[in-house]
Amino acid sequence: MFFSGDPTTRKRVDLGGRSSKERDRQKLLEQTRLERNRRLYLRKQNQAAIKIQKCFRGRKAMEIEHFKVREQFYATYGRHLQYVNRNCFGPDSGFLRQLFFFFNARNADDIAILVETCRLLQRFVQDSGNIVGLFAGMDYSSKHALVDYRVKKFAFACIQALHQNRYSEFDCYLYEIVPFIVQASYVGYLLQRNAFTLLRDLVLTMKESTKTCTSGGKISSVERVLTLIIPHIGRSPCICPNIDPRWSFSSQILTIPFLWHLFPYLKEVFATGGMSQHYVHQMALCVQNHANVLPNDKSIELPGYACLLGNVFETAGVALSQPDCSFEMAIDLAAVTTFLMEALPPIKSSGKESSSVSEDDMITGDEVMEIVLNRDLEQQITNAIDSRFLLQLTNVLFKGIPLVCGSHNEGPDDKEVAAVGAACAFLHVTFNTLPLECIMTVLAYRTELVPLLWNYMKRCHQIKKWPALAYPSGDAPGWLLPLAVFCPVYKHMLMIVDNEEFYEQEKPLSLKDIRYLVVILREALWQLLWVNPTSHTNVGKSVSNPSSHKKLPFEVIQNRVSIVASEVLSQLQDWNNRRQFTTPSDFHADGVNDFFISQAVTEGSRASDILKQAPFLIPFTSRVKIFHSQLAAVRQRHGSHGVFTRNRFRIRRDHILEDAYSQMSALSEEDLQGAVRVTFVNELGVEEAGIDGGGIFKDFMENITRAAFDVQYGLFKVSLLLCVFPTKQTHPFLYETADHLLYPNPGSGMIHEQHLQFFHFLGTLLGKVGFVILLSESFCSIALHAMFEGILVDIPFATFFLSKLKQKYNYLNDLPSLDPELYRHLIFLKHFEGDISELELYFVIVNNEYGEQTEEELLPGGKNIRVTNENVITFIHLVSNHRLNFQIRQQSSHFLRGFQQLIQKDWIDMFNEHELQLLVSGSHDSLDFDDLRQHTNYAGGYHAEHYVIEMFWQVLKSFSFENQKKFLKFVTGCSRGPLLGFRYLEPLFCIQRAAGDASEEALDRLPTSATCMNLLKLPPYRSKEQMVTKLLYAINAEAGFDLS
Secondary structure: OOOOOOHHHOOOOOOOOOOHHHHHHHHHHHHHHHHHHHHHHHHHHHHHHHHHHHHHHHHHHHHHHHHHHHHHHHHHHOOOOOOOOHHHHOOOOOHHHHHHHHOOOOOHHHHHHHHHHHHHHHHHHHHHOOHHHHHHOOOHHHHHHHHHHHHHHHHHHHHHHHHHOOOOOOOHHHHHHHHHHOOHHHHHHHHHOOHHHHHHHHHHHHHHHOOOOEEOOOEEHHHHHHHHHHHHOOOOOOOOOOOOHHHOHHHHOOOOOOHHHHOHHHHHHHHOOOHHHHHHHHHHHHHHHOOOOOOOOOOOOOOHHHHHHHHHHHHHHHHHOOOOOOHHHHHHHHHHHHHHHHOOOOOOOOOOOOOOOOHHHHOOOOOOOOOOOOHHHHHHHHHHOOHHHHHHHHHHHOOOOOOOOOOOOOOOOHHHHHHHHHHHHHHHHHHHHOOHHHOHHHHHHOOOHHHHHHHHHHHHHHHOOOOOOOOOOOOOOOOHHHHHHHHHHHHHHHHHOOHHHHHHOOOOOOHHHHHHHHHHHHHHHHHHHHHOOOOOOOOOOOOOOHHHOOOOOHHHHHHHHHHHHHHHHHHHHHHHHHOOOOOHHHHOOOOOOHHHHHHHOOOOOHHHHHHHHOHHHOOHHHHHHHHHHHHHHHHHHOHHHHOOOOEEEEEEHHHHHHHHHHHHOOOOHHHHHOOEEEEEEOOOOOEOOOOOOOHHHHHHHHHHHHHHOOHHHOOOEEOOOOOOOOOHHHOOOEEEOOOOOEEEOOOHHHOOOOHHHHHHHHHHHHHHOOHHHHHOOOOOOOOOOOOOOOOOOOOOEOHHHHHHHOOOOOOHHHHHHOOHHHHHHHHHHHOOOOOHHHHOOEOEEEEEEOOEEEEEEOOOOHHHOEOOOOOHHHHHHHHHHHHHHHOOHHHHHHHHHHHOOOOOHHHHHOOOHHHHHHHHHOOHHHOOHHHHHHOEEEEOOOOOOOHHHHHHHHHHHHOOHHHHHHHHHHHHOOOOOOOOOHHHOOOOEEEEEOOOOOOHHHHOOOOEEEOOOOEEEEOOOOOHHHHHHHHHHHHHHOOOOOOO
16 A cells, blocks of 8 residues: 555554553453452451351350350359258269359359359368369279369369459468369479469569468468479479470569569579579570560560579579589570670669779660669679679589699680680670679689689680680680680789789789780780771660570670770789889780881871770880870971960079969960970079070979979978978978879878969979970970970879879779888788787778878778778778879879870870880980980081090090989980980080180180080080089089070
């Protein structure tokens, strides 16, 4: 057909890609499918209707039949059973058969019949003395099946009636008859019908109403029923079928809050005879399968898992003390309690919180609602985990495991691995849940946990094989969990142990083992922080149900181990500083290199985080370099301040402290960070002519710190061990210890009303001592100038006071740096073998300040609490805390506040107390004049081989140590050299020729210096004798600053 020119006749094209026939086919298939589904739905609907009708008609017919039988029963036996005699209970009578047929626990008339039946039964039993005999008649052997069925049916009917009407008051007959009926052979029948669930509801109702019927005046009927049932479970020849764990005794009864307070006799039965072992093993199987078998919580404050935990803990101590308690029982108990405690919210201590525990373990997500347990339930759990329980658990778990290493090639066997895994999992979760002060002392001193774990870890490390533990799940290394438990306990021991025990008696570990421990902890810490680091994950604790709770991932445990291992290594480094038992390099990680140091300067880098958490892994010299870089960065930020000096001090040399306090106290933090110029006024009131290019300020800061901490100003005082007690006229603020180490005077407030302001000023002073020199690049030494300015000051602080600059807590082993005599007395008490109560000591301490005695209680009501052998350790540490922390808390706080105006906390945390003292005061070991000679410049015609220079170095080496210090101060303003050597002196030391010719007039001049440039202007003396005379005169003249 040809094109006609009419576009309307154009053939239509379906752009959908399918023909209309195909669409019709798909539509037909869809309609067929829908029709088929509709017919299926109608069939199901009809079948359901038929079943409902059938059920309804059946129940209706049963109700009619029940009504007929009930009416017949009434006609035969009377509505009040007035026609019933003992023969009615026999096997040939229809009394019980009819009663069981129509009995309905919801029917009040049927309940009345059952109660009357119980009354009659009790009366007849008193005559015959046997329920079974009453039901069996004369021939039990031929009727035993029928008799047993009727007894079981009657017992369950009574329990049903009590449960259904638990909110109503019943005659005691119904309660009292049940214990008489329940026999061992009937337990299986009752359990198949979830009797524990009915009894649980009944007990909870009884707890609320507090009105229970008792049998014998002591034990409730329900308790007697439970006492009859639970010993039968799992006992031979028990033929009871296995029941669903959801309806078991453990799930339904042990989850009742404070069960043992209601049923004390049941507690005795459960805890002894191996029953607790059977039920704990059942619970352990559920834990392994992660099965949710617990009933709904009674309330938010009384969750079922927590109630179960409290009840299990309360009987665990008795069960563990039984002679037949097995190793498997302890393993199961640890597994169950670990699983349940993981779901607990953290339980806070009622007293002071422990410093080690840690907020890191208690992190919760934003979506997790904070759950607070019932206070009595918390108390039940915490009281149960007492010293006796911990001792028994560890004894059963580690029974037969040696405390010392055997062969170096033998690793732990399977039993030891299981014991370590169970104990560590339980204790790790306990540390995260309970207050540490409740358990740490017990674990440290009442158990052998530390030597046992150390023996295990040492052998595993020696054979380089760590067995995998069941907890935590995942790919956690085998050393992670043992370290998570060992480190906190050993850390607690290090806080309590005294110097004699640690160094001489080598308790709890030998010094050789401690050196090996340092290696293990160092390697583990480096692995955690640098090699395989993980970011801390916020993992909240599930508190709704333990089945929904996921175990803490090993990344969180890894983070916790990195913290506690750092703390232990830090403590061991402190012990090593007191008396060296290993080389300082043993604490240094092998992987610290130039790349690491360059990264450590960058804030937020992994190396920077390691520097904050575990600075001891980095060598001291490397940390000083990092600190120098940080100060240099501050210098760049404040470089503009060095051009225009806004702050100028006019200081009288004979009133240096008063003038400095009045002028510096008025400066803001920004001004303190800026440059300061000083003009000295001599004794005649004339300004000295020296120009402050930094050297005068260094001299000013060194002199003012010496004056401020001088006994003549009273800010420091010697202790009673060295001299008479200071008088009020000396205005003392600080004592000086037996080792001439300084600390704040607790009684400073009695001498000066503004003593706290003075401490704030001294803190600022110590932090400042030379900021301008840093800004002007005249950096005397890599030190804290003290700190900020690089000026070293000879201030020997007591170690425990330096701890305050690091905001650390002091313990007993820090007391010798304050009061060695008091320390000896406390150690005497600690090792006293007699009855300490005979010494008539109480929890009070007497302060004697300037003849005025005051008495302070160490505990509330301490004057009435006598020190005994049981609480002497607490007394010792409270005394130490009072002297080391409490007495000087205000002075230390204000000193630290002033100090941190200039010195960041992160800078201080890079160093321990011993290193901090070096940074403040430097070291005499740094007076290496060969090193100074190698890093000296020459000017004015001098050079290294010049005869005057050769003579100068010979003369300098011939000086006494004191004169060498004075010379160094004369030319640099500091009596001590840089910590890293004179190559870090900025600018380098320079010797310049002072006279253009060698005339007699020129040679008669004294050598002079410019401390701001570390410059010595030395005339060309002709002889050693002349040079010695002139140098000694110049360095000892102390003439101040004037023009040369």
